[in-house]
Amino acid sequence: MxxxxxxxxxxxxxxxxxxxxxxxxxxxxxxxxxxxxxxxxxxxxxxxxxxxxxxxxxxxxxxxxxxxxxxxxxxxxxxxxxxxxxxxxxxxxxxxxxxxxxxxxxxxxxxxxxxxxxxxxxxxxxxxxxxxxxxxxxxxxxIIRRNTARVGDAIIVTGVHGASRAGLELLLYPEIGENINEADKQTLIKAHQRPQPRLDILPIRKDINFSQISGMDSSDGLADAVLQICRASNVGAVLEWQKIPVPKVFKNWLTPIQTLEYVLYGGEDFELVLCLPYLEAEILVQEFGRNAAIIGTITSNLNVVVHDDKKEIPDQVLTLDRGFQHFIVET
Amino acid sequence: MxxxxxxxxxxxxxxxxxxxxxxxxxxxxxxxxxxxxxxxxxxxxxxxxxxxxxxxxxxxxxxxxxxxxxxxxxxxxxxxxxxxxxxxxxxxxxxxxxxxxxxxxxxxxxxxxxxxxxxxxxxxxxxxxxxxxxxxxxxxxxIIRRNTARVGDAIIVTGVHGASRAGLELLLYPEIGENINEADKQTLIKAHQRPQPRLDILPIRKDINFSQISGMDSSDGLADAVLQICRASNVGAVLEWQKIPVPKVFKNWLTPIQTLEYVLYGGEDFELVLCLPYLEAEILVQEFGRNAAIIGTITSNLNVVVHDDKKEIPDQVLTLDRGFQHFIVET
Missing domain, CATH: 3.30.1330.10 (PurM-like, N-terminal domain)
Known part of the structure; x- marks a missing residue:
């Protein structure tokens, strides 16, 4: 019909x-x-x-x-x-x-x-x-805004990044998933098909001082979220590559450069990126458990830099152009 | 660019x-x-x-x-x-x-x-x-709802109906406007291009008992509005054709049947159709001046009937099918 x-x-x-x-x-x-x-x-x-x-x-x-x-x-x-x-x-x-x-x-x-x-x-x-x-x-x-991040704030992310993009790739090109097990595959596909908005995170602590938190979601990619917060707050950031939570299966499946692409620019993970003083950030991360991690620090230098202790990926300065933009990136 | x-x-x-x-x-x-x-x-x-x-x-x-x-x-x-x-x-x-x-x-x-x-x-x-x-x-x-019209209520319309449709026809087929003057033409065209939402009507009487008013706007046509109110309120209506305000220029320009088509089914006039007890309706119409008129009565018979004293148009029962429906009417 x-x-x-x-x-x-x-x-x-x-x-x-x-x-x-x-x-x-x-x-x-x-x-x-x-x-x-x-x-x-x-x-x-x-x-x-x-x-x-x-x-x-x-x-x-x-x-x-x-x-x-x-x-x-x-x-x-x-x-x-x-x-x-x-x-x-x-x-x-x-x-x-x-x-x-x-x-x-x-x-x-x-x-x-x-x-x-x-x-x-x-x-x-x-x-x-x-x-x-x-x-x-x-x-x-x-109410949490983008333009209130302060130099010295910790940057928290919820969940893992890159899963939604990996799920999309597996749906488009099933052959790339030959070497990973079915359960991991389904977890990634589900991350793409059924993302969960992180409405569970902020109500967790009724006693927290929300006016100290700035942030946004990572729907257009983790890189985009950090860049947007920094641009709106007139600050910069250093992200520690090894601290960004990614799906475990990435390690033996993707190259570091593929991982970087999915994690920073994949988008649609619908996680939260929050900036707040270190002391409160540490309390929150403890409370959230495996649901959140501190991945970097807000800086006065206006660049957003990704630094890798282990040198798996080259240190780099992130730019807004790399994220998904309508009208320009016509796939 | x-x-x-x-x-x-x-x-x-x-x-x-x-x-x-x-x-x-x-x-x-x-x-x-x-x-x-x-x-x-x-x-x-x-x-x-x-x-x-x-x-x-x-x-x-x-x-x-x-x-x-x-x-x-x-x-x-x-x-x-x-x-x-x-x-x-x-x-x-x-x-x-x-x-x-x-x-x-x-x-x-x-x-x-x-x-x-x-x-x-x-x-x-x-x-x-x-x-x-x-x-x-x-x-x-x-708050005014559709489902509270009661038998015996007067039906008020604001403004004139049919103007927006006439304006659209003039834009599509300028030749049909040869016999009407430029000022009338521009008024009709403006009714189509720059309709005014009737936000001026209800605040006019601060002392009115709003709970007695039911209604909706006539964006999908006057016939549709009356039918929707009647269906939601489980009542019917009799409309007096001669009482429905139409642009004066229609009289010598359009046939009665064309007028009926524009006025009842034209749509996009964005006027209000309000039902309320006669006593209050008469007070309101007096207050609104030329901006409103009583055009009929809510009845217990579930039909919506248009009746013409002067027999310019045949009496008729209105149906929802005649209004503009997406998907079916693909012009």
């Missing part, structure tokens, strides 16, 4: 089943923010064959990833999710089943946080485009 | 000039809703060659209309605008000037209400797609 066959009203009826019945059916949705909370909003647009493709991503995964990307932005601001709106542009010959599965994936990711789809728009277009706007709330004093 | 030439970062720098500098530059934007106000959110997606075209719409007008459509949804909920996010998907060969002019149009419409662009996303795509999410606030008791 094609979307064209049931029309906008028919498809709307199906999709409204994914939304709480008390918030839909009007020109707009009504949400209640708790008293003394600020509203935090973020938007992401995903385009077929630019951000996802049939080959690597099921419709459920497209939905999950679209939501995860937005919730990750909320996590990076220190906010808790309230809900999302979905602007969906579709060709008429798309299967209704595809759209339902997309919404299943979105809902699955949202349900973890008691958030839901509160509204949206449904239009015809020559190419599938999914535009999500996510709403969250945070106490104004707990 | 093409977008591809300056890349995502270059274009972002230009577009950020349209946003307040204190809300941009982070993973998400932070907005403050006033105490005791609910958050009202709405999303609209516009696609090149589906919702606008080079022939009829300058980039400034695309921007204005995209914002107006969203603010109209807020107006229909009884909410005041706070700001919008813009998800912009663009082919790399679009002129940077086109994008700047789009943002000029959006900003011009927003500035009337002290609202602004607070964030967004910028991605590459084969077709221009503009996804706007608008945020507003309203006191929970003043």
């Amino acid at each position: 094609k979307v064209r066959g049931i029309g906008e009203q028919g498809l709307l009826k199906i999709l409204q089943r994914f939304c709480p019945s008390d918030v839909i059916g009007d020109d707009a949705a009504v949400l209640i923010t708790e008293p003394e909370q600020s509203l935090v909003v973020t938007t992401d647009v995903l385009v077929d064959n630019v951000h996802f493709s049939e080959i690597t991503t099921s419709p459920e995964d497209v939905g999950w990833r679209a939501v995860a990307a937005n919730l990750s932005d909320l996590a990076a601001m220190g906010a808790s999710p309230l809900g999302i709106t979905v602007g969906l542009a579709l060709p008429g010959d798309i299967e209704v089943d595809w759209v339902e599965r997309l919404y299943c994936g979105m809902t699955e990711c949202l349900q973890q946080y008691n958030a839901s789809i509160v509204g949206g728009d449904l239009v015809r277009a020559p190419v599938i485009t999914v535009s999500i706007t996510a709403f969250g709330q945070a106490h104004p004093q707990n | 093409k977008v591809r030439g300056i890349g995502e970062q270059g274009l972002l720098k230009i577009l950020q000039r349209f946003c307040p500098s204190d809300v941009i530059g982070d993973d998400a934007a932070v907005l403050i809703t006033e105490p005791e106000q609910s958050l009202v959110v709405t999303t609209d997606v516009l696609v090149d060659n589906v919702h606008f075209s080079e022939i009829t719409t300058s980039p400034e007008d695309v921007g204005w209309r995209a914002v107006a459509a969203n603010l109209s949804d807020l107006a229909a909920m009884g909410a005041s605008p706070l700001g919008i996010t813009v998800g912009l998907a663009l082919p790399g060969d679009i002129e940077v000037d086109w994008v700047e002019r789009l943002y000029c149009g959006m900003t011009e419409c927003l500035q009337q209400y002290n609202a602004s662009i607070v964030g967004g996303d910028l991605v590459r795509a084969p077709v221009i797609t503009v996804s706007i999410t608008a945020f507003g606030q309203a006191h929970p008791q003043n």
